[in-house]
Amino acid sequence: MNYAMVLKNLGILLICEAxxxxxxxxxxxxxxxxxxxxxxxxxxLTGILGSLALLIKPKNKKLYARDGFAITAIGWILISxxxxxxxxxxxxxxxxxxxxxxxxxxxxxxGSSILRDVEILPYGILFWRSFTHWIGGMGVxxxxxxxxxxxxxxxxxxxxxxxxxxDPGKLVxxxxxxxxxxxxxxxxxxxxxxxxxxxxxxPLYDAALHTFGTVGTGGFGIKNLSVGAYNNVAVxxxxxxxxxxxxxxxxxxxxxIKGNIRGLFKDEEFRLYGSIVLVSILLxxxxxxxxxxxxxxxxxxxxxxxxxxxxxxxxxxxTDFNLWPGFxxxxxxxxxxxxxxxxxxxxxxxxxxxxxxxxxxxxxLMRIIHPRAVYTVKFNGKAVNEKTLSEILTYFCMYMFLxxxxxLVVSLDGFDMATTISSVAATLGNIGPGLGLVGPMGNYxxxxxxxxxxxxxxxxxxxxxxxxxxxxLIPTFxxxxxx
Amino acid sequence: MNYAMVLKNLGILLICEAxxxxxxxxxxxxxxxxxxxxxxxxxxLTGILGSLALLIKPKNKKLYARDGFAITAIGWILISxxxxxxxxxxxxxxxxxxxxxxxxxxxxxxGSSILRDVEILPYGILFWRSFTHWIGGMGVxxxxxxxxxxxxxxxxxxxxxxxxxxDPGKLVxxxxxxxxxxxxxxxxxxxxxxxxxxxxxxPLYDAALHTFGTVGTGGFGIKNLSVGAYNNVAVxxxxxxxxxxxxxxxxxxxxxIKGNIRGLFKDEEFRLYGSIVLVSILLxxxxxxxxxxxxxxxxxxxxxxxxxxxxxxxxxxxTDFNLWPGFxxxxxxxxxxxxxxxxxxxxxxxxxxxxxxxxxxxxxLMRIIHPRAVYTVKFNGKAVNEKTLSEILTYFCMYMFLxxxxxLVVSLDGFDMATTISSVAATLGNIGPGLGLVGPMGNYxxxxxxxxxxxxxxxxxxxxxxxxxxxxLIPTFxxxxxx
Numbered sequence: 030m031n032y033a034m035v036l037k038n039l040g041i042l043l044i045c046e047a048x049x050x051x052x053x054x055x056x057x058x059x060x061x062x063x064x065x066x067x068x069x070x071x072x073x074l075t076g077i078l079g080s081l082a083l084l085i086k087p088k089n090k091k092l093y094a095r096d097g098f099a100i101t102a103i104g105w106i107l108i109s110x111x112x113x114x115x116x117x118x119x120x121x122x123x124x125x126x127x128x129x130x131x132x133x134x135x136x137x138x139x140g141s142s143i144l145r146d147v148e149i150l151p152y153g154i155l156f157w158r159s160f161t162h163w164i165g166g167m168g169v170x171x172x173x174x175x176x177x178x179x180x181x182x183x184x185x186x187x188x189x190x191x192x193x194x195x196d197p198g199k200l201v202x203x204x205x206x207x208x209x210x211x212x213x214x215x216x217x218x219x220x221x222x223x224x225x226x227x228x229x230x231x232p233l234y235d236a237a238l239h240t241f242g243t244v245g246t247g248g249f250g251i252k253n254l255s256v257g258a259y260n261n262v263a264v265x266x267x268x269x270x271x272x273x274x275x276x277x278x279x280x281x282x283x284x285x286i287k288g289n290i291r292g293l294f295k296d297e298e299f300r301l302y303g304s305i306v307l308v309s310i311l312l313x314x315x316x317x318x319x320x321x322x323x324x325x326x327x328x329x330x331x332x333x334x335x336x337x338x339x340x341x342x343x344x345x346x347x348t349d350f351n352l353w354p355g356f357x358x359x360x361x362x363x364x365x366x367x368x369x370x371x372x373x374x375x376x377x378x379x380x381x382x383x384x385x386x387x388x389x390x391x392x393x394l395m396r397i398i399h400p401r402a403v404y405t406v407k408f409n410g411k412a413v414n415e416k417t418l419s420e421i422l423t424y425f426c427m428y429m430f431l432x433x434x435x436x437l438v439v440s441l442d443g444f445d446m447a448t449t450i451s452s453v454a455a456t457l458g459n460i461g462p463g464l465g466l467v468g469p470m471g472n473y474x475x476x477x478x479x480x481x482x483x484x485x486x487x488x489x490x491x492x493x494x495x496x497x498x499x500x501x502l503i504p505t506f507x508x509x510x511x512x
Numbered sequence: 513m514n515y516a517m518v519l520k521n522l523g524i525l526l527i528c529e530a531x532x533x534x535x536x537x538x539x540x541x542x543x544x545x546x547x548x549x550x551x552x553x554x555x556x557l558t559g560i561l562g563s564l565a566l567l568i569k570p571k572n573k574k575l576y577a578r579d580g581f582a583i584t585a586i587g588w589i590l591i592s593x594x595x596x597x598x599x600x601x602x603x604x605x606x607x608x609x610x611x612x613x614x615x616x617x618x619x620x621x622x623g624s625s626i627l628r629d630v631e632i633l634p635y636g637i638l639f640w641r642s643f644t645h646w647i648g649g650m651g652v653x654x655x656x657x658x659x660x661x662x663x664x665x666x667x668x669x670x671x672x673x674x675x676x677x678x679d680p681g682k683l684v685x686x687x688x689x690x691x692x693x694x695x696x697x698x699x700x701x702x703x704x705x706x707x708x709x710x711x712x713x714x715p716l717y718d719a720a721l722h723t724f725g726t727v728g729t730g731g732f733g734i735k736n737l738s739v740g741a742y743n744n745v746a747v748x749x750x751x752x753x754x755x756x757x758x759x760x761x762x763x764x765x766x767x768x769i770k771g772n773i774r775g776l777f778k779d780e781e782f783r784l785y786g787s788i789v790l791v792s793i794l795l796x797x798x799x800x801x802x803x804x805x806x807x808x809x810x811x812x813x814x815x816x817x818x819x820x821x822x823x824x825x826x827x828x829x830x831t832d833f834n835l836w837p838g839f840x841x842x843x844x845x846x847x848x849x850x851x852x853x854x855x856x857x858x859x860x861x862x863x864x865x866x867x868x869x870x871x872x873x874x875x876x877l878m879r880i881i882h883p884r885a886v887y888t889v890k891f892n893g894k895a896v897n898e899k900t901l902s903e904i905l906t907y908f909c910m911y912m913f914l915x916x917x918x919x920l921v922v923s924l925d926g927f928d929m930a931t932t933i934s935s936v937a938a939t940l941g942n943i944g945p946g947l948g949l950v951g952p953m954g955n956y957x958x959x960x961x962x963x964x965x966x967x968x969x970x971x972x973x974x975x976x977x978x979x980x981x982x983x984x985l986i987p988t989f990x991x992x993x994x995x
Contacts, residue, residue: 095881355932359923363916386909393906394982398578398989419898422905423876426869429912433846440842446947447929449838464929499877506881 030507031096033087038100039107040082046108047076049164050115050157057153064151067118075111095506101172102497105489109133112161121154126478126485133485135161137492138169138374140248140344140461141452143474143481148253152234155251159238162247163219165492166374170211170279172493214282219244222271229263239345243271246374248344248461255469257347262330265347269334276341276369277302297409298370298381302340305380309336309364313357321353332357340364342376344461351468358447358464365454365463366428376459376491378428381408382421389418427495432457435487439480452476456484457491513990514579516570521583522590523565529591530559532647533598533640540636547634550601558594578989584655585980588972592616595644604637609961609968616968618644620975621652621857623731623827623944624935626957626964631736635717638734642721645730646702648975649857653694653762655976697765702727705754712746722828726754729857731827731944738952740830745813748830752817759824759852760785780892781853781864785823788863792819792847796840804836815840823847825859827944834951841930841947848937848946849911859942859974861911864891865904872901910978915940918970922963935959939967940974 054068113132116122122131127143134141135158147155219240226236235251242249252258256268274282277299284292293299313332314325322328334347339361350361368377385408392404405412435453442449444466451463452473462469473481490498500506537551596615599605605614610626617624618641630638702723709719718734725732735741739751757765760782767775776782796815797808805811817830822844833844851860868891875887888895918936925932927949934946935956945952956964973981983989 094883098880355923355926355929356920358929359920359932363920386913389902389906390910390913393903394979394986395988397581397979397983398986400577415898415902419902419905420876422902422909423872425909425912426905427873429908430869430873437839437842437846440838443838445928445930446838446841446933449842450929450933496877496880500880503877503881505878 030099030509031087031089031091031093032509033085034090034092035096035099035103036082037085037087038092038096039104040079040085042100042104042108043075043079043082043111045079046111047072047079049160050075053115053153053157053160056156057151060152062151062153064115064119064121064153067115068153068157070118071111071114074114078111095500098497098500099506101493102489102501105136105168105493109136109485109489112136112157115154115157119151119154121150126481127474130473130481130485131158132161133488134456134461135159135247135249136165136168137459137488138162138165138245138247138342138376139456139459139488139492140242141456141463141467141484141488142249142461142472143476145472145474146253147249147251156234156238159241159247159249159251162245162249163241164245165247166245166275167212167215169374169492170215170372171208210283211279214279214286215244218271218274222267225267226264229261229267231259231261231264239268240271242345243268243343244275244374246272246275246341246343246369246376246459248338248342250345255346256334265330265334268345269337272337272341272343272345273306275343276337276373276375278370278372280372295409298384301384302370302380305364305367306336306340309340309360313353313360316357317353321348335361336364339460340367340375341369341373342458342460344455346462346469349468349470351464351470362451362454362464365451365458365460368458378425378458382424384408385413385418385421386425389422424495427499428457428491431487431490431495435483438483439476442477442480444475452480452484453487457487459488459491513582513992514570514572514574514576515992516568517573517575518579518582518586519565520568520570521575521579522587523562523568525583525587525591526558526562526565526594528562529594530555530562532643533558536598536636536640536643539639540634543635545634545636547598547602547604547636550598551636551640553601554594554597557597561594578983581980581983582989584976585972585984588619588651588976592619592968592972595619595640598637598640602634602637604633609964610957613956613964613968614641615644616971617939617944618642618730618732619648619651620942620971621645621648621728621730621825621859622939622942622971622975623725624939624946624950624967624971625732625944625955626959628955628957629736630732630734639717639721642724642730642732642734645728645732646724647728648730649728649758650695650698652857652975653698653855654691693766694762697762697769698727701754701757705750708750709747712744712750714742714744714747722751723754725828726751726826727758727857729755729758729824729826729852729859729942731821731825733828738829739817748813748817751828752820755820755824755826755828756789758826759820759856759858761853761855763855778892781867784867785853785863788847788850789819789823792823792843796836796843799840800836804831818844819847822943823850823858824852824856825941825943827938829945829952832951832953834947834953845934845937845947848934848941848943851941861908861941865907867891868896868901868904869908872905907978910982911940911974914970914973914978918966921966922959925960925963927958935963935967936970940970942971942974 050068050072057065057068109129109132113128116128116131117125122128130143222240222243223236226239227233238251250256256264281293281296281299310332313336314328317332318325318328322331331348335350338345366378367383368379369375371379371381385406388406392406395404406418432453435457436450439453440449448465448467451465452467455461455463466475467473533551533555540548540551592612592615596611599611599614600608605611613626705723705726706719709722710716721734733739739747764776764779764782793815796819797811800815801808801811805814814831818833821828849861850866851862852858854862854864868889871889875889878887889901915936918940919933922936923932931948931950934948935950938944938946949958950956
């Protein structure tokens with residue numbers, strides 16, 4: 030581990046965070062809220078601490094794989110901690126554990142909240158809360174498209190090696206340029222959605238904050254009834270569409286811009302993603318039609334919104350799906366594990382992994398029937414190597430084991446089964462609301478301090494694809510020697 | 513596929529089943545029950561059908577791997593179907609779907625029941641119901657120790673290749689002899705338990721039936737309150753102990769008989785199994801103490817019974833653990849997925865797989881820290897090859913995907929989350945009772961016909977380690993050519 034370089038990079042991250050708080054400070058000043066000073070203090074503290082780290086002059090400027098993991102894991106924790114300070118300083122969320130939960134939830138684009146009433150929050154704080162989603166989404170794009178592939182991790186590596194999208198190593202040789210392209214797409218999508226929401230009748234402030242929550246697939250709302258509070262069909266449709274868009278691989282949009290529209294529909298992951306969304310919408314529409322909504326059109330509208338919201342791990346709601354029948358709720362619970370596509374801002378296991386898991390299972394069955402035949406697993410027409418397949422299988426196991434571990438801790442709180450199992454699924458997968466007590470009309474306020482801490486880390490673990498945090502727990506990870 | 517040989521073998525299986533019904537017929541006659549004729553009809557029908565198949569004279573007598581799978585899968589379904597007939601003919605379970613559920617539950621040593629009141633059943637039927645556990649347990653021993661390894665399946669192969677137990681290929685060259693040794697151990701354990709239970713005050717009939725349910729890790733009781741009806745500390749302790757014994761690898765007992773007692777405690781799977789049992793008992797004891805039982809001793813007694821019952825996939829109960837706090841229930845739910853050891857009569861994922869999954873995950877983390885180092889996963893000191901590791905990972909995925917699929921179907925019934933998710937865990941893992949409606953004081957009667965059929969097949973799929981049934985769904989599996 031190159032400690033000096035790790036510290037220096039963490040310092041840069043903190044300075045970036047301080048700068049990222051400036052728009053929220055401006056909003057707070059503009060609305061003359063009582064939250065102005067909470068931003069001033071936090072920006073000063075974060076900025077100074079970050080600048081101190083900049084004083085470090087590393088002898089060796091080389092960053093190794095392990096250093097990258099350390100920066101990712103510790104960075105995400107630090108950012109969440111300092112991002113929580115405005116909530117605490119302003120008195121909006123007095124408990125530091127709660128504030129940390131809310132900030133992790135923001136940066137990891139989860140959207141789970143411990144707030145019983147979001148409508149009483151000052152404008153600046155509400156802005157910061159949603160803005161963390163937008164920053165988090167950007168962070169994830171860099172993480173999955175740039176950092177993780179260079180240090181060799183499962184499905185993300187596949188995306189780099191196998192996807193028909195812009196291979197960062199080929200199209201644009203420099204990391205910086207790849208990031209620029211992705212950020213460009215991200216910002217264009219953001220502006221488009223803000224404009225469309227305003228055309229649908231939303232004020233700029235509401236439109237911007239809901240857009241932050243959508244493109245980052247976060248899901249923090251600014252109304253207690255979430256998007257349902259607007260009861261606006263156009264708003265529902267726009268957000269449904271943009272959630273779906275932001276759950277797909279951003280690399281595909283680069284292709285589309287370059288004129289290769291068919292590439293989008295040829296991508297196996299996108300096809301699986303689209304199919305799961307379509308089938309889920311139809312199944313739920315039929316399941317809720319008649320009892321919950323009078324017209325099929327209305328059932329379809331809410332089913333489409335909820336399915337897109339959950340599978341893209343956003344977490345907005347237009348209605349209390351916790352009251353829906355068991356079948357619909359079970360589908361939503363399963364979508365919480367599937368998540369969006371690799372290379373998007375969505376979380377959870379991701380479609381490319383699910384797809385390859387199915388292909389591996391089929392291959393193993395075929396191998397038994399024809400033991401002497403050779404089967405290769407292909408993704409978008411190209412063979413995927415055995416090491417990557419093994420890593421995907423391991424990732425799935427890790428995900429499930431961590432899930433189980435967290436469920437055990439949360440079960441100590443003694444809530445009903447639906448609350449316990451969905452709260453962990455919704456945080457580890459970065460969705461937001463779950464079922465039962467933590468459903469769309471509920472919140473995470475009643476959970477114990479222990480559960481809140483575990484779920485906060487669960488959000489971070491899920492967000493940065495497990496490995497970086499687990500590595501922190503292995504002693505040799507911290508050794509100075511790079512072997 | 514060698515159709516002639518497959519049919520012939522299925523015929524032999526049916527004849528065996530007809531013979532296996534004779535003891536139940538004798539019991540029915542002895543108690544002068546109204547169930548005598550139901551056995552006579554079934555024995556005649558099953559025996560004649562089986563004999564018809566014997567008339568087939570196969571040209572090619574060679575059995576290929578695929579044929580073995582077909583016999584296993586179809587055989588288990590057929591046996592369950594014909595085993596259900598006495599229930600139906602006697603009027604004890606009028607619905608054929610219910611009778612099939614009960615018989616599959618018996619032969620797969622699951623112990624889930626659709627009966628609201630077992631105490632009104634005639635003696636012969638009750639005997640048959642428990643006896644199917646005992647036969648099923650024998651079938652599983654042959655399956656996992658003899659048939660599956662020869663056709664190459666994951667963890668079972670490990671057991672053959674890596675376990676310190678009697679390697680069927682080395683110690684006793686012939687399959688038949690291995691089976692004899694295992695059956696010998698099985699029968700000795702059976703006799704020991706019957707005697708001990710009688711010494712504890714149980715009548716012979718009750719002792720025998722509870723023993724069938726224990727050594728087969730089945731769990732069908734003959735009282736509506738299961739073992740709790742006896743309220744006998746000695747009985748509880750004896751059954752706890754024998755459940756634990758029958759959840760461990762039988763090969764280890766062969767070693768113990770040969771004088772190698774230390775081998776038992778050196779076996780990594782047994783150590784994991786023992787540790788999980790111990791830790792679970794302690795956690796639950798502390799969790800239920802005070803509120804549910806007055807003395808810690810009593811908490812310990814019930815916790816030990818329930819933990820052994822669930823992890824060994826038996827399913828007896830001494831108390832309504834569905835009323836226990838969420839933490840205890842969650843532990844029990846997790847134990848439903850873990851199950852016993854390979855080479856036992858227990859079901860579910862099994863400890864050796866869980867152990868190796870953890871080792872694989874640790875290996876993958878170490879690989880990231882030291883990319884150039886070579887790591888091998890070892891089991892009991894010997895390296896496990898990559899193909900086996902990959903098969904174990906795939907098995908875990910298959911188990912989880914089938915679980916999810918069944919949960920979706922059962923969720924259509926609209927029961928609470930605890931009932932839905934535990935009913936599938938309890939059947940796929942061959943446990944028996946779950947939580948909620950299907951808890952120890954409940955039953956599976958209220959589930960829909962579709963759910964009952966799906967769960968019946970779930971029991972069979974879980975019992976024969978998934979592959980054989982899934983293979984039936986692949987068209988080329990049925991081709992005549994053996995490539």
